Amino acid sequence: MTGDRPSAGHSSPLRRRRGQKAYESGLQAEQQALALLQGAGYHLLGQRLRTPFGEVDLLVENQHWLVGVEVKRRRFLSDSTTALHPRQASRLLKTLDYLLQTRPDWGRENTRFDLIAFDHQGQHCHLQDILRQY
Known part of the structure; x- marks a missing residue:
């Protein structure tokens, strides 16, 4: 009975397609978030900045703020705005x-972390200073 199930460690073609679709959707959401931020006067310092601790989706600045931005896209906006968990916040x-x-x-005197959340229809919500509680 070979071919019925992928062997351990290998993903199915369907799973790979879903993963690729999620990746592309995430990139699209990041571009939408960047456009919103640039429209509000922010300048991009970096996108998908990887470190030994994790990744920042967007890092932007204006004359007063340095802002790390996490971008989330889910089917419903309410799911997107609650998708950031304490472990990820840390x-x-x-x-x-x-x-x-x-x-x-x-470095800036004023630094914060924002969440820009999208639903599947492109509606968005920009939550500022989301990590202050952590």
């Missing part, structure tokens, strides 16, 4: 701290 704080240590020129 990783994001460590990631931003690492970036500021390795790039002191990015």
Whole structure:
């Protein structure tokens, strides 16, 4: 009975397609978020910035703020706005701290982390300073 199920460690073609679709949807959401931020006067410093602690989707600045941005897209906007869990919040704080240590020129007096959430129809919600509670 071979061919009925993928062997351990291998994903099925359907799973790979879903993963690719999710990846592309995430990239599209990040581009939409960036356009919103640029429309509000922010300038991009980096996108998908990877560190040993994790990744920041977007890092933007204006004359007053340095803002790390997590972008989430789910079927419903309410699911997107609650998709950030404490463990991920901790990783994001460590990631931003690492970036500021390795790039002191990015430091600002005012730094925060925002969440920009989208639903499947493109509706969005921008929640500022989401990690202050952590």
